[in-house]
Amino acid sequence: MRIERINVYSAHLPVKNGVYRMASADVEALDSTLVEIVTDDGLAGWGETCPIGPVYQPHHALGARAAIAEIAPGLIGSEIASIRLLARQMDERLNGHGYAKAAFDMALLDVLGQKLGVPVSTLLGGALTDRVPAYYSLIVGPPNETARIAADKVKAGYQRLQVKIGGHNLEEDVAVVNRVWEAVGYKARIAVDGNRGLTVAAAIHLDRLCQAIPFVFEQPCNTMDEIATLKGRVTHPVYLDESTEDQNAVLRAISMGIADGFGFKVTRLGGLTKMTTVRDLCAIRSLPHSCDDAWGGDIIAAACVHLAATVEPRRMEGAWIAQEYIKGHFDQKHPVVIKQGHIAVPQRPGLGVKPEPGMFGKPVAIY
Numbered sequence: 001m002r003i004e005r006i007n008v009y010s011a012h013l014p015v016k017n018g019v020y021r022m023a024s025a026d027v028e029a030l031d032s033t034l035v036e037i038v039t040d041d042g043l044a045g046w047g048e049t050c051p052i053g054p055v056y057q058p059h060h061a062l063g064a065r066a067a068i069a070e071i072a073p074g075l076i077g078s079e080i081a082s083i084r085l086l087a088r089q090m091d092e093r094l095n096g097h098g099y100a101k102a103a104f105d106m107a108l109l110d111v112l113g114q115k116l117g118v119p120v121s122t123l124l125g126g127a128l129t130d131r132v133p134a135y136y137s138l139i140v141g142p143p144n145e146t147a148r149i150a151a152d153k154v155k156a157g158y159q160r161l162q163v164k165i166g167g168h169n170l171e172e173d174v175a176v177v178n179r180v181w182e183a184v185g186y187k188a189r190i191a192v193d194g195n196r197g198l199t200v201a202a203a204i205h206l207d208r209l210c211q212a213i214p215f216v217f218e219q220p221c222n223t224m225d226e227i228a229t230l231k232g233r234v235t236h237p238v239y240l241d242e243s244t245e246d247q248n249a250v251l252r253a254i255s256m257g258i259a260d261g262f263g264f265k266v267t268r269l270g271g272l273t274k275m276t277t278v279r280d281l282c283a284i285r286s287l288p289h290s291c292d293d294a295w296g297g298d299i300i301a302a303a304c305v306h307l308a309a310t311v312e313p314r315r316m317e318g319a320w321i322a323q324e325y326i327k328g329h330f331d332q333k334h335p336v337v338i339k340q341g342h343i344a345v346p347q348r349p350g351l352g353v354k355p356e357p358g359m360f361g362k363p364v365a366i367y
């Protein structure tokens with residue numbers, strides 16, 4: 001089976017009800033890039049990469065498409081048998097840019113799964129469950145309103161909440177964490193996500209002022225070096241998200257002992273195949289982590305869920321998918337949906353989702 005053609009599409013994904021607000025950026029709409037790999041035996045595999053704006057991490061939609069333009073021509077005619085060989089071919093055409101390569105990795109696994117008649121989770125080592133927990137991300141907002149939404153989401157079945165804090169006003173940050181804790185208590189695990197917005201001093205203050213609340217801190221400060229200085233100075237466990245820029249960053253954080261867990265993004269880490277390495281490193285050190293992406297539609301959602309199904313459930317912090325914040329689905333028949341805070345793992349071959357024919361309009365590029 002060989003790659004005959006690659007179609008690239010751009011999909012406009014507006015945020016439902018206005019704005020998704022984080023310390024690092026406000027976003028109102030996302031520009032998702034989809035790749036469709038068409039094979040000489042008539043199969044089509046889909047991949048997606050969708051940076052949440054150009055500021056959240058050093059990724060952006062036009063960057064993804066420029067990187068795809070470097071890589072794609074070199075893949076035409078290649079045999080789809082070894083994902084590792086194809087990864088090497090991609091590296092020979094472009095250094096880095098894992099978030100663009102991730103879309104190809106997804107599409108190749110999708111096509112291979114269809115060819116072999118197995119779901120992508122099987123190609124990633126095998127599912128341990130047929131249903132994974134999701135978690136809900138509460139955007140930066142007023143404390144009482146955020147606490148009300150938190151209580152509703154727990155009622156709806158979520159067992160984990162991520163509370164975004166602003167990092168500019170310590171009093172507000174402390175208030176929002178307290179209000180959410182009062183509203184949900186032990187009914188949900190809480191992650192407090194600073195999205196790189198806190199100084200080390202602010203992180204230490206927040207830690208002290210919320211001493212008795214059992215939350216984990218997610219990416220409180222900008223760099224891994226700043227976060228490293230929190231070791232021994234804060235009592236809340238610290239998870240890294242944006243700092244896990246590639247596999248080496250994860251290895252470094254684990255070996256330095258500065259991460260108690262991770263918020264992993266599939267595209268940032270370079271794709272599902274690369275994610276299996278960090279998943280297994282975390283298993284060695286009993287580290288919990290999530291399987292997320294920055295944003296995206298059903299293709300990315302399916303990818304996150306297949307991967308999440310292969311993680312030891314007691315260390316699985318949840319799969320975050322953008323469904324709660326976007327309208328509609330790419331695949332009407334087999335959408336990836338959250339029900340009672342959980343997501344069913346697609347059982348059909350490949351990723352198990354297919355965008356409706358023609359829904360993205362004309363390709364922005366064809367190779």
Ligand code: 0XW
Pocket residue numbers: 022052137162193195241263292293294295320
């Ligand atoms: C909650 N997320 C997975 C969605 C947004 O991209 C931000 C992200 C995070 O944890 O930082």
Ligand code: MG
Pocket residue numbers: 193195218219241242263
């Ligand atoms: Mg985060």
